[in-house]
Amino acid sequence: MDRCSTFVSRLIVTALLFSIDAASNLQAQDPARDKLVVETLIRLKRFDVSDSEKLRGAVTRHMRTVKGTEKYNEYAEAFEISSAIPELVRLGIERSDETIGVNAIRIAMKLGGQDRIAEYLAGDDTSKSLAAIFALGQIGNKESLDLLKACYSSSPRNQQVLIALAKAIAKNITGQRFLLEQLMADKLPMSVRFAVGNALHSSADPEIQKTAKGLIKLPATADSRPLPPITGLIKMDGDPKNGGLLFAKKGTCAKCHKVGELGKDVGPGLSEIGSKLSSEAMFTAILDPSAGVSHNYETFSVITIDGNIYTGLKISDTMASITIRNAEGIDRTILQDDVDEVLKTGVSIMPADLQRLLTIQELVDVVAYLKTLKKK
Numbered sequence: 538m539d540r541c542s543t544f545v546s547r548l549i550v551t552a553l554l555f556s557i558d559a560a561s562n563l564q565a566q567d568p569a570r571d572k573l574v575v576e577t578l579i580r581l582k583r584f585d586v587s588d589s590e591k592l593r594g595a596v597t598r599h600m601r602t603v604k605g606t607e608k609y610n611e612y613a614e615a616f617e618i619s620s621a622i623p624e625l626v627r628l629g630i631e632r633s634d635e636t637i638g639v640n641a642i643r644i645a646m647k648l649g650g651q652d653r654i655a656e657y658l659a660g661d662d663t664s665k666s667l668a669a670i671f672a673l674g675q676i677g678n679k680e681s682l683d684l685l686k687a688c689y690s691s692s693p694r695n696q697q698v699l700i701a702l703a704k705a706i707a708k709n710i711t712g713q714r715f716l717l718e719q720l721m722a723d724k725l726p727m728s729v730r731f732a733v734g735n736a737l738h739s740s741a742d743p744e745i746q747k748t749a750k751g752l753i754k755l756p757a758t759a760d761s762r763p764l765p766p767i768t769g770l771i772k773m774d775g776d777p778k779n780g781g782l783l784f785a786k787k788g789t790c791a792k793c794h795k796v797g798e799l800g801k802d803v804g805p806g807l808s809e810i811g812s813k814l815s816s817e818a819m820f821t822a823i824l825d826p827s828a829g830v831s832h833n834y835e836t837f838s839v840i841t842i843d844g845n846i847y848t849g850l851k852i853s854d855t856m857a858s859i860t861i862r863n864a865e866g867i868d869r870t871i872l873q874d875d876v877d878e879v880l881k882t883g884v885s886i887m888p889a890d891l892q893r894l895l896t897i898q899e900l901v902d903v904v905a906y907l908k909t910l911k912k913k
């Protein structure tokens with residue numbers, strides 16, 4: 538800020554303080570005034586309120602009125618309100634599979650909430666542990682990885698939690714190296730071998746991928762049979778009803794595709810795919826997604842100055858920031874100032890190993906279902 542605007546900013550803050558003083562004689566709490574104070578501070582980028590009881594009071598009071606919204610996250614981060622940690626963690630765990638929840642956990646970590654989050658990681662409530670682990674995996678920075686590794690290394694007895702930890706660690710290249718070392722030292726528990734193998738086999742790092750492939754084998758399909766060529770698959774009969782169930786659950790397709798109201802929109806909507814693609818094109822789209830990435834769905838990796846990598850679809854790119862939507866449908870906004878490099882990966886974010894989730898017959902059923910999705 539130049540000297541003139543610093544002066545103006547100080548003047549405005551003085552006026553704000555004056556207005557709080559004037560009002561506090563009459564009525565201690567005035568939500569409209571608190572809101573005005575917070576919005577003005579944001580506009581002035583006057584984020585350090587540690588020196589003023591009154592400003593901090595206005596911020597924390599106003600934050601109470603926006604609990605559970607992105608605004609709450611935004612204010613907690615901007616003004617570094619560490620008393621918001623419990624609420625951030627609560628929100629993060631409740632909505633860990635949404636951008637708002639992942640953001641809440643990320644900010645709680647930044648404000649020093651590690652211990653609070655660790656309580657949930659090791660706690661008795663499995664669904665809460667899984668939620669916290671998922672969110673940490675999505676954050677993918679050094680701090681979140683350290684927390685996940687510490688918890689993983691304490692060998693939780695709950696297998697579901699252990700597998701979730703391994704998967705979350707494997708989301709990050711540094712985490713993958715850690716797991717690869719465990720694998721080479723023969724320290725990887727049986728229960729996580731499939732999850733870890735899967736992640737390492739599709740690592741973005743060719744070295745990790747190569748080493749892992751030499752150490753751990755994976756079945757071709759869920760029933761361990763090698764896939765027949767597509768010409769053979771097309772000749773098989775499928776059950777569209779079963780295919781619909783697989784689409785929503787076991788096949789994980791609905792994690793990225795919308796059909797009617799069902800699913801998330803990471804990838805293209807498939808409500809009318811039956812009118813668009815032939816069976817052959819559908820099998821190709823599922824089995825070799827990177828072969829046909831369309832322009833709108835190119836995957837980008839944003840590398841930040843502090844060495845984190847965020848990979849996914851670029852959903853906005855402005856002078857100020859880039860927003861990346863990852864394979865779980867979680868959005869992450871990175872300030873241009875923090876960006877070191879943006880790379881096009883040329884790899885679809887649609888997993889290349891979906892056949893591992895399904896048997897050959899199930900794969901055929903899913904395509905039979907897609908064929909029924911026609912323009913009305």
Ligand code: HEC
Nearest residue numbers: 788789790793804805822826829830831834864885886887
């Ligand atoms: C992680 C996200 C993700 C998952 C999971 C996923 N897809 Fe996709 N899918 C995409 C994206 C993104 C595209 C766009 C093109 C590309 O990148 O390959 C796509 C493209 C497609 C297409 C081509 C659409 C078109 O208009 O040409 C079909 C068909 C398809 N997916 C089916 C499936 C099925 C069936 C499953 C489950 C077995 C599935 N997808 C799972 C992300 C996903």
